[in-house]
Amino acid sequence: MRIVSFLPSATEIVCSLGLADELVGITHECNYPPEAQGKPIVVRNEIKMEGMTDREIDETVSRVLRSGGTLYRVNESLLRELDPDIIMTQDLCQVCAPSGNEISVVLKSLPRKPQILRLTPKNLSGIFENILTVGTAAGKTDVANKNIEVLKVRVEFVRNEAKKIRKKPRVFLMEWFDPLYCGGHWIQELTEIAGGCDALARQGRDSVRISWREVKDWAPEVLILSPCGYNVKDAVKRAKDLPREPVWNELPAVKMNQVYAVDAQSYFARPGPRIVDGLELLAHLIHPEEFDWQGPQNAYERFTPNVY
Incomplete structure (x- = not known):
């Protein structure tokens, strides 16, 4: 299986499921975990934010989005070469990763249509559901469920201890x-x-x-x-x-x-x-x-x- 991640959180999920070897493409922001390093970079930021103030970044991002522009550039030729079975993206935040129309345009350039997983969690349970979604799509349902249970135990420990305060x-x-x-x-x-x-x-x-x-x-x-x-x-x-x-x-x-x-x-x-x-x-x-x-x-x- 060949997996391409368009967002850092998806890269972390894939690697946590033991699928680092199946991960063939990432974004320039995917800096964790170590085993994801060195993978081909499919997505890069269109805006050079180095040296910008917070307000300059906010104004630039707002201006680009209002004009219908894009904050990210997908290397379509590299993506075609990687020929992924699964592409993981999101519709949660236009500032965080490619989304919406950007993905639709990219898909039209691919000779073979991969499975698209849109990870759009809005709360803790949604994050856990995304882990299961990725695990199921990649044939790692059991691993995903075990990982989620471990995470839930940690959450409940904090919740129960905090209730005592x-x-x-x-x-x-x-x-x-x-x-x-x-x-x-x-x-x-x-x-x-x-x-x-x-x-x-x-x-x-x-x-x-x-x-x-x-x-x-x-x-x-x-x-x-x-x-x-x-x-x-x-x-x-x-x-x-x-x-x-x-x-x-x-x-x-x-x-x-x-x-x-x-x-x-x-x-x-x-x-x-x-x-x-x-x-x-x-x-x-x-x-x-x-x-x-x-x-x-x-x-x-x-x-x-x-x-x-």
Whole structure:
């Protein structure tokens, strides 16, 4: 079987099912797991974002989408050469990977029509369903079910332990800095399971722009800096201007030194197996005395602006 992935989360799912050898094509953003490295790159970003500010990126992406343009370029000749049996894509977010009309155009160029798996989860159960969908299509249903059960056990452990904690801190996960975006899709659900409450997040829906006035009124006690698609180092770099916001020093999270930059790319933005790692990381950041973090030390960093 020959599988091509148009999005990083699908690449992670494929490899978690033991199908790395069947994965013949990936995107330029597929940087995990290690066994996916070195595969032919079928999808690349059309926009060179290096050196752009958050606002410049947001304005550029919005302008391209409004004009009917595309953010990604699929190497059609390479795709024809790879001759995939399965192509995995999504219709969840135009910013995250090729979707919709882009896929339709690509399919017309292929001499043999592959099976198309559109992975569009909006919550935790949807992510688990996607893992099963990929496993079933690739003949790994049993492996997928076993992996899902392991993930569910970890989720239920966090849920049950968090229920024992009386205090549910107000949390705000910031998905973009300028303009300001709230968390979308599964973020509110993860926060609640982890023993917090993020009333600014949109459960099962897209992330949207919000105002600093809304953040001030919510008065978060834990602030998570999670810019979509970036790791901790980049998050810290992009957050350097946040303390200039007039309301910044009024936020309880800032006063209590409970502001954290996280590896959004690995643990929050990609709806794959590591989303459960993200849940465990959230639980640790919200309730550090009750939940240990057993993952990589570079998964998060306390944000202290005066240090940078």
